[in-house]
Amino acid sequence: MPDKQLTLFSETVLQLMNEGKLQVMKDYIQHGSITTLDHSLMVAYYSWRLNQRLGLKADESSLIRGALLHDYFLYDWHVAEKWHRFHGFRHPAFALKNARQDYQLNEIEEEIIKKHMWPLTIIPPTCREAWIVNAMDTFSSVVEVMMEYRLFSVLKRKWYERLDETVFKDFKKIH
DSSP, X not given: OOHHHHHHHHHHHHHHHHHSSGGGGGGSEEETTEXXXXXXXXXXXXXXXXXXXXXXXXXXXXXXXXXXXXXXXXXXXXXXXXXXXXXXXXXXXHHHHHHXXXXXXXXXXXXXXXXXXXXXXXXXXXXXXXHHHHHHHHHHHHHHHHTTSGGGHHHHIIIIIHHHHHTSHHHHHHO
Protein backbone atom coordinates (compact mmCIF):
# COMPACT_ATOMS: atom_id res chain seq x y z
CA MET A 1 0.00 0.00 0.00
CA PRO A 2 1.42 3.42 -0.90
CA ASP A 3 2.65 5.58 1.97
CA LYS A 4 0.19 8.32 1.01
CA GLN A 5 -2.74 6.05 1.79
CA LEU A 6 -1.31 5.15 5.19
CA THR A 7 -0.79 8.78 6.26
CA LEU A 8 -4.16 9.27 7.99
CA PHE A 9 -3.97 5.88 9.65
CA SER A 10 -0.38 6.40 10.85
CA GLU A 11 -0.93 9.96 12.03
CA THR A 12 -4.02 8.96 13.98
CA VAL A 13 -2.24 6.07 15.71
CA LEU A 14 0.78 8.22 16.57
CA GLN A 15 -1.43 11.00 17.92
CA LEU A 16 -3.29 8.62 20.26
CA MET A 17 -0.06 6.98 21.41
CA ASN A 18 1.42 10.36 22.28
CA GLU A 19 -1.69 11.78 23.99
CA GLY A 20 -2.82 8.99 26.30
CA LYS A 21 -1.98 5.54 27.59
CA LEU A 22 -2.61 3.58 24.41
CA GLN A 23 0.85 1.99 24.61
CA VAL A 24 -0.02 0.52 28.05
CA MET A 25 -2.28 -1.91 26.19
CA LYS A 26 0.85 -3.79 25.09
CA ASP A 27 1.15 -5.10 28.66
CA TYR A 28 -2.11 -7.04 28.45
CA ILE A 29 -2.93 -10.15 26.43
CA GLN A 30 -6.20 -10.08 24.52
CA HIS A 31 -6.54 -13.38 22.64
CA GLY A 32 -3.99 -16.19 22.65
CA SER A 33 -0.61 -14.42 22.54
CA ILE A 34 -1.84 -11.22 20.88
CA THR A 35 -1.66 -8.10 23.05
CA THR A 36 -4.61 -5.78 23.45
CA LEU A 37 -2.63 -3.10 21.62
CA ASP A 38 -1.88 -5.37 18.65
CA HIS A 39 -5.51 -6.49 18.58
CA SER A 40 -6.73 -2.88 18.57
CA LEU A 41 -4.22 -1.90 15.88
CA MET A 42 -5.43 -4.76 13.70
CA VAL A 43 -9.10 -3.96 14.26
CA ALA A 44 -8.41 -0.31 13.42
CA TYR A 45 -6.38 -1.16 10.33
CA TYR A 46 -8.79 -3.73 8.92
CA SER A 47 -11.81 -1.55 9.72
CA TRP A 48 -10.19 1.33 7.86
CA ARG A 49 -9.29 -0.90 4.89
CA LEU A 50 -12.80 -2.43 4.78
CA ASN A 51 -14.29 1.07 4.69
CA GLN A 52 -11.99 2.04 1.81
CA ARG A 53 -12.41 -1.18 -0.18
CA LEU A 54 -16.20 -1.23 0.03
CA GLY A 55 -16.69 2.53 -0.20
CA LEU A 56 -18.73 2.59 3.00
CA LYS A 57 -18.23 6.35 3.45
CA ALA A 58 -17.50 6.16 7.17
CA ASP A 59 -15.77 9.02 8.97
CA GLU A 60 -12.24 7.62 8.68
CA SER A 61 -10.70 9.53 11.57
CA SER A 62 -13.49 8.55 13.98
CA LEU A 63 -13.41 4.97 12.66
CA ILE A 64 -9.67 4.63 13.33
CA ARG A 65 -9.79 6.37 16.73
CA GLY A 66 -12.83 4.42 17.93
CA ALA A 67 -11.32 1.14 16.79
CA LEU A 68 -8.02 1.87 18.52
CA LEU A 69 -9.82 2.68 21.76
CA HIS A 70 -12.54 0.02 21.65
CA ASP A 71 -10.67 -2.19 24.17
CA TYR A 72 -9.10 0.59 26.24
CA PHE A 73 -10.11 -1.08 29.50
CA LEU A 74 -6.48 -1.24 30.74
CA TYR A 75 -6.51 -4.39 32.88
CA ASP A 76 -5.70 -8.08 32.45
CA TRP A 77 -9.08 -9.72 32.10
CA HIS A 78 -7.48 -13.16 32.39
CA VAL A 79 -6.71 -12.58 36.10
CA ALA A 80 -9.45 -14.16 38.19
CA GLU A 81 -10.84 -11.22 40.13
CA LYS A 82 -14.45 -10.72 41.08
CA TRP A 83 -14.81 -7.45 39.16
CA HIS A 84 -13.47 -9.12 35.97
CA ARG A 85 -16.51 -11.38 35.88
CA PHE A 86 -18.63 -10.94 32.77
CA HIS A 87 -15.76 -9.11 31.06
CA GLY A 88 -17.35 -9.54 27.63
CA PHE A 89 -20.44 -7.68 28.76
CA ARG A 90 -18.79 -5.05 30.95
CA HIS A 91 -15.50 -4.02 29.34
CA PRO A 92 -16.99 -1.57 26.80
CA ALA A 93 -18.11 0.62 29.73
CA PHE A 94 -14.64 0.42 31.32
CA ALA A 95 -13.01 1.23 27.98
CA LEU A 96 -15.30 4.21 27.43
CA LYS A 97 -14.66 5.57 30.92
CA ASN A 98 -10.87 5.32 30.45
CA ALA A 99 -10.98 6.79 26.95
CA ARG A 100 -13.06 9.77 28.13
CA GLN A 101 -10.46 10.45 30.83
CA ASP A 102 -7.50 10.42 28.43
CA TYR A 103 -8.93 11.65 25.11
CA GLN A 104 -11.43 14.05 23.61
CA LEU A 105 -14.02 11.78 21.98
CA ASN A 106 -16.77 12.60 19.54
CA GLU A 107 -20.17 10.87 19.45
CA ILE A 108 -19.11 8.36 16.79
CA GLU A 109 -16.02 7.30 18.74
CA GLU A 110 -18.09 6.87 21.90
CA GLU A 111 -20.67 4.83 19.98
CA ILE A 112 -17.93 2.56 18.60
CA ILE A 113 -16.48 1.91 22.05
CA LYS A 114 -19.89 1.39 23.72
CA LYS A 115 -21.34 -0.92 21.08
CA HIS A 116 -18.37 -2.93 19.79
CA MET A 117 -19.55 -6.03 21.66
CA TRP A 118 -23.04 -6.11 20.22
CA PRO A 119 -25.11 -8.30 20.63
CA LEU A 120 -23.70 -8.65 24.17
CA THR A 121 -24.32 -4.92 24.69
CA ILE A 122 -28.00 -5.56 23.79
CA ILE A 123 -28.55 -2.19 22.06
CA PRO A 124 -27.20 -2.36 18.49
CA PRO A 125 -24.85 0.24 17.01
CA THR A 126 -26.50 3.30 15.47
CA CYS A 127 -23.74 4.42 13.11
CA ARG A 128 -21.90 2.73 10.26
CA GLU A 129 -18.51 3.19 11.95
CA ALA A 130 -19.64 1.19 14.99
CA TRP A 131 -21.02 -1.57 12.74
CA ILE A 132 -17.71 -1.77 10.87
CA VAL A 133 -15.66 -2.00 14.08
CA ASN A 134 -18.11 -4.51 15.55
CA ALA A 135 -17.68 -6.75 12.51
CA MET A 136 -13.89 -6.44 12.33
CA ASP A 137 -13.49 -6.91 16.10
CA THR A 138 -15.48 -10.14 15.94
CA PHE A 139 -13.60 -11.38 12.89
CA SER A 140 -10.19 -10.40 14.31
CA SER A 141 -10.95 -12.13 17.61
CA VAL A 142 -11.80 -15.37 15.84
CA VAL A 143 -8.65 -15.15 13.70
CA GLU A 144 -6.46 -14.39 16.73
CA VAL A 145 -7.75 -17.40 18.64
CA MET A 146 -7.33 -19.65 15.58
CA MET A 147 -3.76 -18.40 15.04
CA GLU A 148 -2.70 -20.13 18.24
CA TYR A 149 -3.14 -23.52 16.61
CA ARG A 150 -0.44 -24.92 14.31
CA LEU A 151 -3.05 -25.84 11.76
CA PHE A 152 -3.59 -22.12 11.12
CA SER A 153 0.05 -20.98 10.91
CA VAL A 154 -0.54 -19.66 7.36
CA LEU A 155 -3.37 -17.54 8.71
CA LYS A 156 -1.02 -16.08 11.32
CA ARG A 157 1.49 -15.12 8.64
CA LYS A 158 -1.13 -13.51 6.43
CA TRP A 159 -3.32 -11.78 9.01
CA TYR A 160 -0.83 -10.72 11.65
CA GLU A 161 2.88 -11.19 10.97
CA ARG A 162 2.97 -9.61 7.50
CA LEU A 163 0.94 -6.65 8.72
CA ASP A 164 3.08 -6.37 11.85
CA GLU A 165 6.26 -6.26 9.75
CA THR A 166 4.98 -3.67 7.30
CA VAL A 167 2.27 -1.41 8.68
CA PHE A 168 2.96 -1.57 12.43
CA LYS A 169 6.77 -1.63 12.44
CA ASP A 170 7.01 2.10 13.17
CA PHE A 171 4.52 1.94 16.04
CA LYS A 172 6.44 -0.92 17.64
CA LYS A 173 9.50 1.34 17.92
CA ILE A 174 7.52 3.85 20.00
CA HIS A 175 6.63 1.38 22.69
